[in-house]
Amino acid sequence: MATKELKPQVSIANELIKSAQGLNIGEKRLLMLAVSKLDSKAKPTIQGATVAISVSEMVEVFGLNPDSAYQEAKKAAEGIMKRQIRLKTNDVDSELIQWVGKSKYNKGEGWILVEFYYGLFPHLFELKSHFTSYRLSRASGLRSVYSWRLFELLMQFKKTGLLNMPIEEFQHSLETPETYNADFSLLRARVIEPAVKEIREKDGLTVEWEAIKAGRKVKALKFTFPTEQQLSLVSEPKPPKAAKPENSSQKMDEFLSLSETKSRLQSAKELARLAKVPAETYLTEKDRASIAHYELTI
DSSP: OOOOOSSOEEEEEHHHHSSBOOOOHHHHHHHHHHHTTSOTTSOOOTTTTEEEEEHHHHHHHHTOOHHHHHHHHHHHHHHGGGOEEEEEOSSSOEEEEESEEEEEEETTTTEEEEEEOGGGGGGTSSOOSSEEEEEHHHHTTOOOHHHHHHHHHHHTTTTTTEEEEEHHHHHHHHTOOHHHHHOHHHHIIIIIHHHHHHHHHHHOOOOEEEEEEETTEEEEEEEEOOOHHHHTTSOOOOOOOOOOOTTHHHHHHHHHHHHHHHHHHHHHHHHHHHHTSOGGGGOOHHHHHHHHHTTOOO
16 A cells, blocks of 8 residues: 655656546546555555545645535545546547546545556656656645646646647647637636636746747747746645544555455455355465454355
């Protein structure tokens, strides 16, 4: 299981940063919180790609309304199972990758279990170059998915403070509607300016932008902002305050342990069915002890 850092950091490959991610703001929050718990330097494994998140943790990190947070979390947990990443391989073709292989919402305990899809592993693990990292707390206050996606694109160039992006690539990454793409005034008024304004207000990053034209047509967007060295002189914004859940670490470990035990038992039963032998054949002493502890039936 991935470990939680004191200051959770999101690290993902640049190819994923530039992709069309297919997420709404609730799904983006859930998945980036899950990504922040992964060890981006480690070798990929199913166990290392499985993360448990409590709803109370989402309330704390993102400043959600506790009264509606459980319903929002449940909706996000269900939604991510349908979402796909669209990687643009060239001007015409694109490649689709799903975000997760498993998503489970435990209503009674208020936990979400997220298991990232193995096809996504190259974009999340063993990251040595061509990847982007940022502290989750810097994006946690954003309320628009357009703002978050622009923030990620900016963070890819945080050492230079300059993002030059062809307009078509910008529209692909932010998944802007065709009506906006056909009318730059709409794109500016409903996507670019609100996103820049929210990043300035919530993160404090002083972003400036301009449209680069060829004749009368906008061909690219240019964003300038303080470099990483300049940002290090500014104190990090504090995350939204919320009540901290009691015994959250203990409950998370217990939930993961039960989920792993059920998974092992299910696998053992399936193998036993195919081999026509007792399920105990594929269970270790430790497995049997865990099954007995949780009063599961073999």
